[in-house]
Amino acid sequence: MSSATRVLGIEGTAWAASAAVYDSGRDGVDSVFIETDAYEPDSGGIHPREAAEHMHDAIPRVVERALEHARETFDGPIDEPPVDAVAFSRGPGLGPCLRIVATAARALSQALDVSLVGVNHMVAHLEIGRHTSGFDSPVCLNASGANAHLLAYRNGRYRVLGETMDTGVGNAIDKFTRHVGWSHPGGPKVEAAAEDGGYVDLPYVVKGMDFSFSGIMSAAKQRYDNGVPVEDVCYSLQENVFAMLTEVSERALSLTGSDELVLGGGVGRNARLRDMLAVMCDQRGASFHAPDARFLGDNAGMIAVLGAKMYGAGDTLALADSRVDPNFRPDQVPVSWRDGEPELAVTDSEEERIRGAEAVVDLEPGANRVTKRRRPKRYRHPELDERLRRERTTLEARLTSLARREGVPTPVLGDVDPLEARLEFEYVGECDLRDALTPASIGDVGRHLARIHLAGFVHGDPTTRNVRVGRYHAPSNDRTDDARAQNRERTYLIDFGLGYHADHVEDYAMDLHVFDQSLVGTADEPDPLREAVREGYREVGDERVLERLEDVEGRGRYVGGNS
Numbered sequence: 001m002s003s004a005t006r007v008l009g010i011e012g013t014a015w016a017a018s019a020a021v022y023d024s025g026r027d028g029v030d031s032v033f034i035e036t037d038a039y040e041p042d043s044g045g046i047h048p049r050e051a052a053e054h055m056h057d058a059i060p061r062v063v064e065r066a067l068e069h070a071r072e073t074f075d076g077p078i079d080e081p082p083v084d085a086v087a088f089s090r091g092p093g094l095g096p097c098l099r100i101v102a103t104a105a106r107a108l109s110q111a112l113d114v115s116l117v118g119v120n121h122m123v124a125h126l127e128i129g130r131h132t133s134g135f136d137s138p139v140c141l142n143a144s145g146a147n148a149h150l151l152a153y154r155n156g157r158y159r160v161l162g163e164t165m166d167t168g169v170g171n172a173i174d175k176f177t178r179h180v181g182w183s184h185p186g187g188p189k190v191e192a193a194a195e196d197g198g199y200v201d202l203p204y205v206v207k208g209m210d211f212s213f214s215g216i217m218s219a220a221k222q223r224y225d226n227g228v229p230v231e232d233v234c235y236s237l238q239e240n241v242f243a244m245l246t247e248v249s250e251r252a253l254s255l256t257g258s259d260e261l262v263l264g265g266g267v268g269r270n271a272r273l274r275d276m277l278a279v280m281c282d283q284r285g286a287s288f289h290a291p292d293a294r295f296l297g298d299n300a301g302m303i304a305v306l307g308a309k310m311y312g313a314g315d316t317l318a319l320a321d322s323r324v325d326p327n328f329r330p331d332q333v334p335v336s337w338r339d340g341e342p343e344l345a346v347t348d349s350e351e352e353r354i355r356g357a358e359a360v361v362d363l364e365p366g367a368n369r370v371t372k373r374r375r376p377k378r379y380r381h382p383e384l385d386e387r388l389r390r391e392r393t394t395l396e397a398r399l400t401s402l403a404r405r406e407g408v409p410t411p412v413l414g415d416v417d418p419l420e421a422r423l424e425f426e427y428v429g430e431c432d433l434r435d436a437l438t439p440a441s442i443g444d445v446g447r448h449l450a451r452i453h454l455a456g457f458v459h460g461d462p463t464t465r466n467v468r469v470g471r472y473h474a475p476s477n478d479r480t481d482d483a484r485a486q487n488r489e490r491t492y493l494i495d496f497g498l499g500y501h502a503d504h505v506e507d508y509a510m511d512l513h514v515f516d517q518s519l520v521g522t523a524d525e526p527d528p529l530r531e532a533v534r535e536g537y538r539e540v541g542d543e544r545v546l547e548r549l550e551d552v553e554g555r556g557r558y559v560g561g562n563s
């Protein structure tokens with residue numbers, strides 16, 4: 001008889017004082033007991049000091065309750081501890097709250113004489129979904145209060161494929177509800193009010209794999225102040241914010257080639273968000289999983305479950321190393337418990353029909369033609385859907401031509417039909433850059449991006465799939481230098497559908513950053529390639545953009561490479 005693993009978990013990063021007992025079961029049927037005491041501010045948002053006072057009072061109570069449960073359900077020898085380990089949330093979260101949780105966890109592990117496991121709260125939000133789904137290697141959307149990001153497992157880490165450029169998604173929604181005078185947490189109230197609402201136009205901001213909520217939130221407050229019914233604002237807020245998250249999730253599936261998506265985090269309790277993700281996955285033939293509501297918002301169950309996996313891998317902490325980390329990022333965690341498990345590979349390339357996240361693309365190399373159609377996305381509100389498809393089609397046509405005028409190889413435009421969201425292009429290149437990652441082509445990309453930035457616009461989605469590489473076949477009447485240098489390899493930028501006019505260094509740096517992250521996500525040894533794109537950029541472009549790029553990466557949100 002193999003013995004079960006039993007772990008007591010403690011959570012208290014922000015609002016939930018929670019303790020849980022995970023039992024892996026002897027017969028393959030596991031169980032999770034969770035006891036939670038929520039902090040509910042009288043007014044305003046979460047006050048860090050009040051939250052810490054709540055943890056101080058409530059953590060001992062919930063831990064006691066979990067321990068009682070562990071003792072009641074323990075059928076081992078009377079002189080043995082009722083669990084194998086104590087796991088706790090080490091971060092990210094509010095420092096004073098984290099320290100109370102850590103102190104309780106250390107004391108308990110010592111009293112019981114069992115191992116101590118330090119869990120990253122964000123990774124716990126995603127592992128619980130992987131655990132309850134049974135999926136092998138899903139992409140995970142984390143939609144929680146203080147965060148919003150997409151993660152995928154690669155080279156022993158969870159990589160951040162995309163994330164919010166400002167606040168977390170829950171906090172953004174909660175800020176709006178504070179503005180209209182509703183108590184915390186606002187998310188469930190927005191969901192309830194949205195049921196009686198209709199659609200009004202609001203901003204929609206997706207930049208490559210990243211997204212931003214600040215513009216849409218100010219606009220929502222303004223609409224409300226101007227007398228738009230709050231139900232309509234709530235409805236439209238949900239439609240736009242969740243469509244942004246769904247769009248980026250789809251892009252992550254497309255980029256990684258995964259056909260599994262799991263959802264985590266407190267905002268995952270929202271039925272409209274789950275519905276959009278399910279519809280998107282259904283439309284592209286992927287599987288979607290959201291864990292039960294009790295595992296979505298902050299809870300110690302997810303801490304205990306991941307704690308058990310880490311304990312199984314021998315990933316425990318010495319007391320001296322058990323400091324908390326309020327800024328603990330998910331990509332800082334060495335994933336000890338998935339050794340030898342499948343990771344997200346890069347998909348194979350040339351099919352005749354490519355289903356990107358954005359559009360269906362029909363390739364006819366023989367006819368030298370590519371037709372791109374932005375099909376309606378069923379998950380999006382029809383009005384929003386139509387607006388995005390039309391805008392992106394027109395912009396893509398315009399920016400593709402503009403880039404050519406700046407000397408950047410792009411496909412020649414054939415036909416444009418904004419109403420049908422259809423574009424026809426010349427077929428260019430022989431393969432995607434992702435299948436021919438050479439420093440020379442990547443240097444080209446650096447120079448190309450620098451040129452369009454100097455011309456005052458960004459590509460918006462410069463990934464290794466949006467660059468084509470191949471020999472240039474000049475038509476016989478083309479007498480340019482390029483035509484004479486026929487044997488030279490050419491690097492084309494395609495898919496300007498997310499491009500926009502911009503004159504801020506920050507936008508240019510973000511453009512480069514998107515490409516940089518795509519290299520990190522695609523190449524096994526990204527570092528020389530990352531250097532090549534910077535060198536190319538430096539030759540043509542503005543040095544300040546490269547300085548800002550370092551800045552962007554130095555903000556700590558983005559950790560690339562294999563370290």
Ligand SMILES: C[C@@H](O)[C@H](NC(=O)OP(=O)(O)OC[C@H]1O[C@@H](n2cnc3c(N)ncnc32)[C@H](O)[C@@H]1O)C(=O)O
Binds near residue numbers: 013093125145169171
């Ligand atoms: C660092 C950690 O402390 C933080 N946790 C956190 O913020 O709690 P979490 O339970 O994951 O998410 C809470 C958020 O989830 C939102 N929320 C809960 N139910 C919701 C609903 N039905 N619709 C929309 N939002 C909802 C709340 O408004 C709140 O903003 C995090 O994971 O970012």
Ligand SMILES: [Fe+2]
Binds near residue numbers: 121125144145266297
């Ligand atoms: Fe959370």
